[in-house]
Every structure is written in C-alpha cells, then in structure tokens.
Amino acid sequence: MFKIGEFSKLMQVSIRMLRYYDEQGLLKPAKIDPFTGYRMYSTEQIPRLQEILLLRDSKFSTTEMKAIMKARQEIDLRSELEKKKIQIEKEIQLEQDRIEKINHAVKELKDRKFQMYCNINYKKVETFWIISKRERIPTYFHEGLLWKELCAFVEREHIVISQNIYNNVAIYHDREHKDHDVDVEVGMLVTTPGKEKDGFTYRQVEPIDKMAYAMVYGPYSNLGNAYEQIAYWLESHQEQMAEKPSRQICHIGEGDGVSPEEYLTEIQIPLK
Incomplete structure (x- = not known):
C-alpha cells in the first residue's frame, strides 16, 4: 500500500x-x-x-x-x-x-485495453556531477523552458558535457504530485565541476542503492500510464518508495530528429 x-x-x-x-x-x-x-x-x-x-x-x-x-x-x-x-x-x-x-x-x-509501453526493473545508481538549473515553475509543462535556459548556458560557456550512456537528468523535488508551482531541477552530466554562475549550479547527485526504473517507449503521453504501471510493480514486488526525489532521463527525444514513436524515456523511483 x-x-x-x-x-x-x-x-x-x-x-x-x-x-x-x-x-x-x-x-x-x-x-x-x-x-x-x-x-x-x-x-x-x-x-x-x-x-x-x-x-x-x-x-x-x-x-x-x-x-x-x-x-x-x-x-x-x-x-x-x-x-x-x-x-x-x-x-x-x-x-x-x-x-x-x-x-x-x-x-x-x-x-479494457490499457496497453503499456515500458519495461520495469531496479538497479544501483552511482553519484555523478551535473551542471543544473533548479526553479519552481508554474506546471510540469514548463520544464522545457528550463532545458532551453540550461542548453543555452552550456553552449555559451563552452561546458563539456559527459558522453556517457546518457547525459541529462530531470529531478522532481516535490514529495507529491502538484498541479502548480512545481519544484523541478534539470541537469546535464559533466566530468568535472566548474564555476557557478547566473543561477546555474555544479553539484553531485545523490547515489541510490536501489532504484526502480522504467524504460518507456513512445511519445511523452505514455509516461502517465508508465507511472501507474510502476505502482502495480512496486506493490506486487512489496517494494516501498524512499522519501527522495524521482528522476527522468531522456535517452531519445524530440531533439534527436526522430518521430515520437521512437522516443525512449527512463523514469527512476528511489526505493527503501
């Protein structure tokens, strides 16, 4: 429960x-x-x-x-x-x-066909450095504005982004879902920290020993159903959520020149 x-x-x-x-x-x-x-x-x-x-x-x-x-x-x-x-x-x-x-x-x-387009499992996530921008924004739909600001700053300051399996993360700091005034942080992975400037911060993201994650295929509209599927998965596996921020990683998205059906988004939920 x-x-x-x-x-x-x-x-x-x-x-x-x-x-x-x-x-x-x-x-x-x-x-x-x-x-x-x-x-x-x-x-x-x-x-x-x-x-x-x-x-x-x-x-x-x-x-x-x-x-x-x-x-x-x-x-x-x-x-x-x-x-x-x-x-x-x-x-x-x-x-x-x-x-x-x-x-x-x-x-x-x-x-009665509630089709799901995701695979769920869990893994250990190590700490990593990011350059990030954290703000309270009107709704989750405004997250794209934070990404535009961050990408422009990275390009302007010639910041070297890590070319790992993934290079971005969105962190949702609210402990509940909110319709308005949401606390969102967007970050891009870097190999070494640099100088903080104009509200952009270098920091280490907390490691998580047990992270439930779902690889969600297709358009962003599939994410809502994916969160529901995670709820079923957590209860059936008798897992409990930790009181830590959830995360999302865009592996393939609208900036990759592909159709929405080819998008790949990873949802991460820390567990106790």
Whole structure:
C-alpha cells in the first residue's frame, strides 16, 4: 500500500484533490493507519481513480460524478460520455482536444485495453556531477523552458558535457504530485565541476542503492500510464518508495530528429 503522498506522485494527482475525492465519497482511502492517521491507498483503486479523472476532464460536475460512480456500470459511463461528447461538439473549436480525449477514453473503457509501453526493473545508481538549473515553475509543462535556459548556458560557456550512456537528468523535488508551482531541477552530466554562475549550479547527485526504473517507449503521453504501471510493480514486488526525489532521463527525444514513436524515456523511483 502507498501513503497519500506516494500515491499522489505515482498517479500524478495532487494530495489536495485526493483529499477532496475522499470528502466527496468518490475515492475513500483503502485504509487509515489507526496510530498515525495516514491515508493509505492501493493499486486496486487505480481503475476507479482513472474513471474519476476521466469524468473530471470531461467537464462532469461532482454531483454528476457521484451519480455515475454510484451506478458502477460501464455501459452507463459510456452513455454519459457520449452525451457529454454531443454537448461539447456544440461548443467552440477550442474544445476539440477534449472531444478527442473522450473518444479515446470511451474506446479504452469498452475494450479494457490499457496497453503499456515500458519495461520495469531496479538497479544501483552511482553519484555523478551535473551542471543544473533548479526553479519552481508554474506546471510540469514548463520544464522545457528550463532545458532551453540550461542548453543555452552550456553552449555559451563552452561546458563539456559527459558522453556517457546518457547525459541529462530531470529531478522532481516535490514529495507529491502538484498541479502548480512545481519544484523541478534539470541537469546535464559533466566530468568535472566548474564555476557557478547566473543561477546555474555544479553539484553531485545523490547515489541510490536501489532504484526502480522504467524504460518507456513512445511519445511523452505514455509516461502517465508508465507511472501507474510502476505502482502495480512496486506493490506486487512489496517494494516501498524512499522519501527522495524521482528522476527522468531522456535517452531519445524530440531533439534527436526522430518521430515520437521512437522516443525512449527512463523514469527512476528511489526505493527503501
């Protein structure tokens, strides 16, 4: 089972929203520790959370969500989604992305095919030096701006980047998933430290004796499903997350001149 912060990070849903779903009776914790009061969650709750998020993203109100979830019949959920689809199609063109998401979700609910595109295992990660930029950014989607700043600084200062198996890392310092004001650090591996300047820092990244990692193939949209798969893997292997930042490494990405289907991203979760 997972503490609320751990479940938040793996499911990419903020603690605030998990507590709200608890208060509204949509998703109660699987267990509450009688001594600490900690809310505990299980992988068995992931499908229900997925349906809640689907309804939320499809503009269903909390009252509507309660009624649909109470029915607990897939055919009812599909029917309600189709009604919402018709409603959205009458709205402005900016809603087109939302309609496509509903179409995709309805197909998944009908076929029950939640396909994964990742391999999961664990390994030991040694310490390494990076030149990095760490900031609180509005959302995770703004991470690219940090990378642009870092790459420009590296090029301007003629910094030599390590040509190892990989040469980059993103470190997520928040202990939970957050929708806004996220603490992100982006770094590029170097062989030797240099002089800090303009908010760019040289530092050694902490070694991890036991790191769960997932090699995720395909577009970045696969990452959300990969985190869910990691949750199943951790519980089935009776592993516990350490209270340390998670990481991501881009092995093949948009800067490599390949199609999104050829991307390769590594997710790393420190374990106890």
